[in-house]
Amino acid sequence: MKNKLDILVVDDEKSIRDSTMIALESDGHYADPADSIKSAQIRIKEEEYDLVFLDLKLGDDDGLHLLEELQKSHPRLPVVIFTAYASVDTAIKATQLGAFDYLEKPFTPDQIRAIIAKVKKQINTQSEIKSLESQVHSLQDQVVANSPPPSFETTDEAMRETLDTLFRSAPTPASILILGESGTGKSVVAKAIHDRSHIADKPFVTISCPSLSKELLESELFGHVKGAFTGAVKDAWGKVHAANGGTLFLDEIGELPMEIQPKLLRLLQEREYERVGENKIRSANVRVIAATNRDLKQCIDDGEFREDLYYRLNVIEVEMPPLRTRLTDLVGFAENYLRYFSKQIARDISGFSKDGLQAIQSYPWPGNLRELRNAIERAAILCRSQQIEPEDLPSFDTSSNSNSRDVALVGSDITLEELEAEHIKRVMEKSTSLQKAAEILGIDKTTLYRKRKKLDSVN
Structure with a gap:
């Protein structure tokens, strides 16, 4: 529910204009003044309002003319007429032209609050309709978006x-x-x-x-x-x-x-x-x-x-952990991007070759998900077969990257001992305590302490 309204007060009497704005702002609303039809027209072009209080007599101008204009340009904008010449005829004419309500001068803050309560009810009904429309548009936008919808599934x-x-x-x-x-x-x-x-x-x-x-x-x-x-x-x-x-x-x-x-x-x-x-x-x-x-x-x-x-x-x-520490999620992200972009450009790409996947896993991705997304989109466009090969991926220059380091990966030409050492090292880096690291590794704290001591002595 919208509680704070943006309101335009159009009245050529400064005392009425100021007192109305004070009453509105004391209740937390935002109020802008206008002393003529011309200044009101300028305000309405510059800002979006939830409500307009409009004097029926603005010097030689007739407020009903502005009301008619607003009904054409802003048909959903509630307009409440101020008038010191209230009569059945003017009230009927104003409402026939689309005025939300009218107030006879002089009016009290309580009368203004009553009007605003009615306006809020209408605004919130319209807001519910707009929210449903927005959800539909959001679903439509996802279909034509430049990236797949975010996924928060993780094994890290x-x-x-x-x-x-x-x-x-x-x-x-x-x-x-x-x-x-x-x-x-x-x-x-x-x-x-x-x-x-x-x-x-x-x-x-x-x-x-x-x-x-x-x-x-x-x-x-x-x-x-x-x-x-x-x-x-x-x-x-x-x-x-x-x-x-x-x-x-x-x-x-x-x-x-x-x-x-x-x-x-x-x-x-x-x-x-x-x-x-x-x-x-x-x-x-x-x-x-x-x-x-x-x-x-x-x-x-x-x-x-x-x-x-x-x-x-x-x-x-x-x-947010960097992508290079989320090795269990890396392949899943790459595959999701590939499915999305291959479908977007109508290409039948089955996945990554063994060497292509190795290239993905061997790079530290200093630009993280943004860099991965761009690399996979490029590969989907330029690949010459139904699988992504290393040559389809950007030429990664890991030697000049401050975030790069020798990465021990499953399937690399390394020993089991080296792989275990790298895994323990990474888990220790991101864990808040030795006990937490031991729980992630599935071993007791004493065993982890012994393994870590052995690694320290080697290094």
């Missing part, structure tokens, strides 16, 4: 624990911080959290922190008023306003300029913010999910990130 223990933590946190309002290298699926899983939350029918709004200058990023996030900076030729609402009631996803939060961090902290702590160039305090109820590929603790030590903001963001903190 670290990934399973990560997803369990995230999806158990999804129905709560807790802020979530998702760490991990680029391409590990942070934005995908953020959307999945939103879709599993209690606000799944509300907006999911993304803002990429490195994409804009400090000034434009602040405006994009919080909005601005006309004249706030060069190029601010009109008032604008930001992503916080757009996400109200839903989820705000801050991608690459580690790149957020220090000057903006206190304002984000205020939003998290107080649910308050101000548009750029405006002193009016506004409220917003948003659930924040943030993601970064940077080490935020190191950023704090370097004076690039606020410690108090970090602790506000990481009520729930998880790290």
Whole structure:
């Protein structure tokens, strides 16, 4: 249910206009003023509103003319008529033209609240219909999407624990911080959290922190008023306003300029913010999910990130494991991508050859799932047979990759002892304790301790 409405108040009497806006904003709604039909027309072109309060007499202009115009351009927009000349005739004429209701001046805040309650009921009915339509469109979009729908099935223990933590946190309002290298699926899983939350029918709004200058990023996030900076030729609402009631996803939060961090902290702590160039305090109820590929603790030590903001963001903190540590999932991802892209381009490709599969498994995938997806799409297009061979894949230069290392894989020309040593090493790297690693390996802690001691002596 939408509780905070965006409302346009059109009245040429400043006292009526101001008092109406005060009443609306005291109840948490967003209100914009217009003192003439012309200024109202400009506002309506620039912004989307849930409700318009429209004076019947605007100097020499007739408010009914604007009502007729709105019925053509915005047929679902409720319009409530203000009039000091209320009569059966004018009320009937206004409703015949499509007015939602009318109020006779002078009116009280309680009368406005009663009108808004009726408008909300209508809006939420329309929202339910729109949500069903959106679900249909979403299913249609998946058919023609450029990538297969995300799958959260995994046999990797670290990934399973990560997803369990995230999806158990999804129905709560807790802020979530998702760490991990680029391409590990942070934005995908953020959307999945939103879709599993209690606000799944509300907006999911993304803002990429490195994409804009400090000034434009602040405006994009919080909005601005006309004249706030060069190029601010009109008032604008930001992503916080757009996400109200839903989820705000801050991608690459580690790149957020220090000057903006206190304002984000205020939003998290107080649910308050101000548009750029405006002193009016506004409220917003948003659930924040943030993601970064940077080490935020190191950023704090370097004076690039606020410690108090970090602790506000990481009520729930998880790290998306890189693809090179998810060897049990790697082949499944590659096969899913291949099935999808071969179907998309109408080619009969049965799978990977033995050597092709070995090439997939032998590469550390520094670009993670994003790099794998691109490599498989390219291979599906360029392969000359019904199987993907090594020559169909990109020429991986592992020697220049900082993330590459000699990888011990099942089927490689290595001994069982070397394979076991590599497996134990990887499990130990991602486990929080010796006992946890022993449980994953299926051995007791004493045996693992003995094996690890032997490995340390060899190294």
